[in-house]
Amino acid sequence: MDNTYKLLKNIETLKNVKDEIIREMATKCIVREYKSEETIFLEGDLVEIIYLISKGKAMVSRFSEEGGEKIIHIFDKGHFINEVSIDGRKTSTSVTIMEDSQLIHFKKKDILSWMEKDFNFNLAIIKSISNKLRSSYRQIRNLGLKKINSRIAARLCKLVRDYGYKGEGLISIELNLTQSQLAAMVGSTRESVSRFLKHLEREGIIEQKNQKISILNFEGLKEYT
Known part of the structure; x- marks a missing residue:
């Protein structure tokens, strides 16, 4: 637990989260190692886990009806991968590990509980979603105009x-x-x-x-x- 607590405390995304929440997160999360090119989940899956990268990089992509791949995001340490999954819907993207990585697993119900208990944790999730949305807007603009x-x-x-x-x-x-x-x-x-x-x-x-x-x-x- 102590090592996981220290791991979470060193993640910039969580820097303003209450210490009591971090300690609870440390007791309820799972830390797992992944190999390069390993698939985390596929588009259309119902995912009950929220992933946070503690080491390495992950690639988020979508596939067209013709089978062509569009890479939407590349995330590294400190990024939540799929916090939008808290809405309970099936995923609209696929995620693949780009290099040997370490991900922290949280149950969706725990994420929602911490969002209720701590405004700063709630804000961290909102900011993460907002950054993804802004990035998507830029990509749409570039694809359409450039x-x-x-x-x-x-x-x-x-x-x-x-x-x-x-x-x-x-x-x-x-x-x-x-x-x-x-x-x-x-x-x-x-x-x-x-x-x-x-x-x-x-x-x-x-x-x-x-x-x-x-x-x-x-x-x-x-x-x-």
Whole structure:
């Protein structure tokens, strides 16, 4: 219990939650390890567990009627994955682990109980849902108004903000991301993404190595958005 309590106390999302709630959470949650590419749940499942990432990354996606995948979100430490499931409806997304990760499991009824007991916990859930909604709005806007190359550049800029690590003369996106996955984020094909990334490489704006992208000229990248 002590280790789980410390784990929860170190999660930024819960920083304002009452200590008594954190202690109760520690006694009622389950902490589980997951392997890369492991599926947590599928679109259409009825999920009674709310997941919080304590280590690693998870990918949220939807599939079209034709079977094409659209990656909606990538979440890392401190993010709830499916807090919208508190409404009791079937899930509208699928979730897959991107790298070896650790998730904390909470029963939905416990989440609802803590929301009643502590306004700050309630606010943490509301903020989490709000951030997902805002992100979805931005994606809808970009898909509707921007051309393919602009959408790819905008997504790379977003990945830099979320996962960028500054090194000597570059910003490394600390995320193992295939071109197919990037295409699924922007509603394009892998071929279109590959062509544009090669163009950015020739322009000296990015560098690709081992499924990782480094930004050499961030201002140059932003000009394409």
